[in-house]
Amino acid sequence: MVKYALQCLSCQSPFEAWFSGSDAFDQQKEKGLITCPECGSSDVKKQIMAPSVSGTKKRGDTVPAASTPDQKMAEMMRAVRDHIASTHEYVGSDFAKTARAMHEGEAEAKPVWGETTLEEAKELIEDGVSAVRLPEAATPAKPVDQKKLN
């Protein structure tokens, strides 16, 4: 049996599944038998695994079972998400506009997060505006818009 880390291409949620062998994954995927537990889509792929970045670690060092790279990554993502949620202001779809205004000194610089279109993101990078794309796991829940509630 082999366990694969998979990712749904529809809703991006990661999940794991066991297969009898490496061929089994391909065969089952072809038949649409592998479905996302979140949204049921059969549009799934094997997750790209991040390379090990433990630069100082000597070859042959044992990694404690409780601290696999997956878990470390998940913890890191959670830390990033909590950090953003507590220190960054959510600006929603105004992100590109806000980031550019701050970059050009037209607005007071402050940590913000929000959404952009792919096009806007490309323009920001081309204009030298520093912004990073958040991985799904590091994206905080959107704050409730108070204005819409009133």
Ligand SMILES: [Zn+2]
């Ligand atoms: Zn899904």
